[in-house]
Amino acid sequence: MEAMGAQAMRRHNAALVMELIARDAPVSRVELAQRTGLTKATVSSLVTELTGAELVRDLGPEPGRVPGRPAGRLVLDPYGPVALGLQFGAGHIAGVILDLSGRPLARQIRRFDVAGAGAEEGVRAARPVLRRLFDEATTAGRLVAGVGVAIGGTVRSGLVSALPLGWREVDARALVAGELRALDLHGLDVVVAGEVACAALAEYQAGAARDWLYLGGEEVIGLAPLDPAVTLAGDLGHVPVRRRGDACPCGGRGCLDLYAGRAAMASAAGVADPGTARLLGGAEPLAERARRGDPAAVRALDRAGEALAEALVSVRALLDPETIVLGGRLAAFGADFRRRVVERLAPGLTVRASKLGPDAALRGAAGHVIARVIADPLTWIEG
Ligand SMILES: [Zn+2]
Numbered sequence: 001m002e003a004m005g006a007q008a009m010r011r012h013n014a015a016l017v018m019e020l021i022a023r024d025a026p027v028s029r030v031e032l033a034q035r036t037g038l039t040k041a042t043v044s045s046l047v048t049e050l051t052g053a054e055l056v057r058d059l060g061p062e063p064g065r066v067p068g069r070p071a072g073r074l075v076l077d078p079y080g081p082v083a084l085g086l087q088f089g090a091g092h093i094a095g096v097i098l099d100l101s102g103r104p105l106a107r108q109i110r111r112f113d114v115a116g117a118g119a120e121e122g123v124r125a126a127r128p129v130l131r132r133l134f135d136e137a138t139t140a141g142r143l144v145a146g147v148g149v150a151i152g153g154t155v156r157s158g159l160v161s162a163l164p165l166g167w168r169e170v171d172a173r174a175l176v177a178g179e180l181r182a183l184d185l186h187g188l189d190v191v192v193a194g195e196v197a198c199a200a201l202a203e204y205q206a207g208a209a210r211d212w213l214y215l216g217g218e219e220v221i222g223l224a225p226l227d228p229a230v231t232l233a234g235d236l237g238h239v240p241v242r243r244r245g246d247a248c249p250c251g252g253r254g255c256l257d258l259y260a261g262r263a264a265m266a267s268a269a270g271v272a273d274p275g276t277a278r279l280l281g282g283a284e285p286l287a288e289r290a291r292r293g294d295p296a297a298v299r300a301l302d303r304a305g306e307a308l309a310e311a312l313v314s315v316r317a318l319l320d321p322e323t324i325v326l327g328g329r330l331a332a333f334g335a336d337f338r339r340r341v342v343e344r345l346a347p348g349l350t351v352r353a354s355k356l357g358p359d360a361a362l363r364g365a366a367g368h369v370i371a372r373v374i375a376d377p378l379t380w381i382e383g
Helices: 002-024 029-036 040-052 119-124 127-139 172-182 195-205 262-269 276-281 285-291 295-319 334-343 360-375 377-382
Strands: 056-058 074-076 082-088 092-098 104-111 144-151 154-156 159-162 167-170 190-194 213-216 222-225 323-326 350-353
Touching (some): 029 040, 082 195, 092 127, 092 276, 092 360, 127 172, 144 360, 167 172, 190 195, 190 360, 262 295, 285 295, 285 334
Parallel strands (some): 213 323
């Protein structure tokens, strides 16, 4: 019993130390002891174990520091294990390799009609993307900690429903695991999440505050808390904003997505749906047209802003957030668009722009894998 207790305590303390290094790096052993309340001996022993497993790296004392007792600076090991992120959009499959601190090391993108292919064929089309990413990781001598998957939809009880992809209650985790087996990759962790939840995690890992709310998405419009401990995935795109609005493919009427969704806005402004192009270049053609004063683009943005403000009235009534981070495609419409949305609302809500670009969901997919390693480093070491 006693031994079990000590083991569980060590596991807990290792997670505590790892989380502090992730958040505060670079940080010294003395600072870790102060911030965790653990003894210096315990911290040192845990750090030795974490550096031995290449999860943490000691950069040594700060260069140019006055001699005395120079403290080593600890960071998450940039040469340690990596996480793979995979994203399924309606017209593409994207992949990324991230190191433990969230830095992208390699990217892959494949244009593919995922929406037209059906779930099984769509996931099978990810095989060359996965193969190339694994080849890159292996060539660089990296261990892969797992694969995170972002999908433009929602995940309930492990099953994915994604209107833009035409997926209904798909066991995407099993399908991706099948692709990994086909590549002779066994025993890897696969995590599947909606693209908005992934983007929110990426935003949090990039430093956003825990009590903010994230509103974004590329394929969909969704709401997610920035606190990774809270699981809530709001399908905001299908909140009705017009009582007598048009019929929506979801079965509802007057949904936000019919006014502020990607396809709806592109069609209202008479431009091509940017789809994959935005992931590649980050540009939002509609925003560019509106800046040049194109009347159809300005009208489409106005209509979307009005509908978004309408949806935010309900969000505030339910969740009462002080700050919302606007991300994804909606953030690409710029500060003017944000200001016009806020102006339609009662005072007291701050809407700020995301720090991340169109690859936020892709990064957050891999971020889920990193978050698991950080939350339980000893299990990773023992595995
Ligand atoms: Zn709908």
